[in-house]
Amino acid sequence: MEIFGFLWGVVVGAVFSTVGAAGGLLAGFGHITLFGIGSANSVKVMNQFLVLVSTLVSVPNYWRHGRLIVILGILLGTGSVLGALIGSTLSYKYLTEMSKYKFFFGLFTLLVAFRILYEVLYKERERVKEIDRGIREGAQRRVKVVKRSAGSVVYTFLGKEHVFNPVLALFAGFFVALISSALGVGGGFLLVPFMVSVLKVPMYLVPGTSALSVLITSVVSILNYLKLGASVKWSFLAFEAVGVVIGSFLGPYISHALGERRLRLLLGFILLGIGVKYIFI
Numbered sequence: 676m677e678i679f680g681f682l683w684g685v686v687v688g689a690v691f692s693t694v695g696a697a698g699g700l701l702a703g704f705g706h707i708t709l710f711g712i713g714s715a716n717s718v719k720v721m722n723q724f725l726v727l728v729s730t731l732v733s734v735p736n737y738w739r740h741g742r743l744i745v746i747l748g749i750l751l752g753t754g755s756v757l758g759a760l761i762g763s764t765l766s767y768k769y770l771t772e773m774s775k776y777k778f779f780f781g782l783f784t785l786l787v788a789f790r791i792l793y794e795v796l797y798k799e800r801e802r803v804k805e806i807d808r809g810i811r812e813g814a815q816r817r818v819k820v821v822k823r824s825a826g827s828v829v830y831t832f833l834g835k836e837h838v839f840n841p842v843l844a845l846f847a848g849f850f851v852a853l854i855s856s857a858l859g860v861g862g863g864f865l866l867v868p869f870m871v872s873v874l875k876v877p878m879y880l881v882p883g884t885s886a887l888s889v890l891i892t893s894v895v896s897i898l899n900y901l902k903l904g905a906s907v908k909w910s911f912l913a914f915e916a917v918g919v920v921i922g923s924f925l926g927p928y929i930s931h932a933l934g935e936r937r938l939r940l941l942l943g944f945i946l947l948g949i950g951v952k953y954i955f956i
Contacts (some may be wrong), residue, residue: 677914684918685708687725691863692733692926693882693938695845697862697945700784702755702915704949707777712908714769716844719859721912723893728916730890732923739932741817744880746828748887750841751866754848755888759895762856767903767910770857775847777953780858782821785863785950791868792943795936803926813938818880828895839874847873848888856896861889864946871939878938 683705690906698760702722706712712721737743770776821836826828829838855862866885870876877883901907933941 677911679917679928680705680710680911680915684725684915685922686918687915688729688732688917688919688922688924689926689929690922691726691729691861691919692736692886692923693929693933693941696920697864697942697949698729699723699855699858700780700864700946700949702726703858703860704807704952705915707773708952710911713773714906715771715773715859716900716903716905717907718776719763719766720897720905720907721915722859723856723861723897723900724907724912725915725919726863726889727893727897728919729923729926730859730886731859732920733926734883734886734890736924737886740883743887744818744820744830745887746820746823746830746837746874747844747870747874747876748884748930749891750844751848751851751884751888751944752891755852755862756895757891758849758852758897759856761845761893762853763896764903766857766859767900767905776858781868781944781950781953783854783858783950784946785954787864787868787947788946788950792947793941794868795871795939795943801824805841829948832880837875844874848892852892852896855889855892856899857908859896859900863889864942867942904926 687698687701690701699722702725703718706718712718759826818830818832819831821830826840827838828841831838851862851865851869854865863885864945867881870881870884871878
């Protein structure tokens with residue numbers, strides 16, 4: 676079973692580092708369905724451990740390529756600390772039955788999938804195409820923060836100014852971590868649509884920014900689950916982790932080649948399949 680764990684780890688690492696989301700969801704699918712781990716709390720902490728490994732590899736890569744907004748990732752991560760502690764504690768105590776865990780796991784995944792696919796296919800076609808054109812034409816891709824205040828952070832990307840509210844980012848980090856730590860996933864599957872839809876962050880910058888926030892959330896949640904007594908199959912997890920490292924090195928290059936619209940479509944369909952399986956099948 677270890678060799679299959681290694682191969683699945685490659686998939687998890689590649690997907691998470693490519694789209695900044697869905698790695699924890701795929702890890703959960705593997706642990707529950709492919710490898711038959713029966714304890715919900717074990718699944719949660721093992722999922723997040725694989726996500727953590729992926730972020731440790733992918734975040735430095737994204738930073739070197741200028742593909743993350745550091746200040747936004749830190750704000751989201753800072754807000755996530757309290758959310759991760761509360762979410763993991765409540766989940767460890769009250770979301771222990773596998774049937775209930777799978778239902779909530781699938782429900783949130785399905786809702787996010789529909790939202791992403793709706794936006795990609797109907798709402799933002801031209802905006803996505805414009806960003807892809809700028810990247811292909813070799814425009815300046817490095818993010819530069821030009822203004823910081825309590826009410827707004829302004830940064831430039833592809834020659835245009837973008838702005839987001841830092842207080843909103845802190846609150847979003849808290850609520851995303853509350854849900855993701857309770858489900859035992861990284862949180863990227865909620866952070867990605869939030870950053871794209873609410874903060875209007877270009878998708879090219881979303882995977883790296885999401886990964887930085889998820890790194891912080893995962894560390895806090897994992898430590899709390901272990902402190903509470905969650906059991907982990909460390910020997911099997913080690914094989915998966917090696918696969919995640921390999922997949923995570925491949926992911927950013929796949930992300931660069933695909934373009935924004937394909938990335939979001941890929942993310943949407945991944946989440947749709949997982950959600951349908953755990954709710955209806």
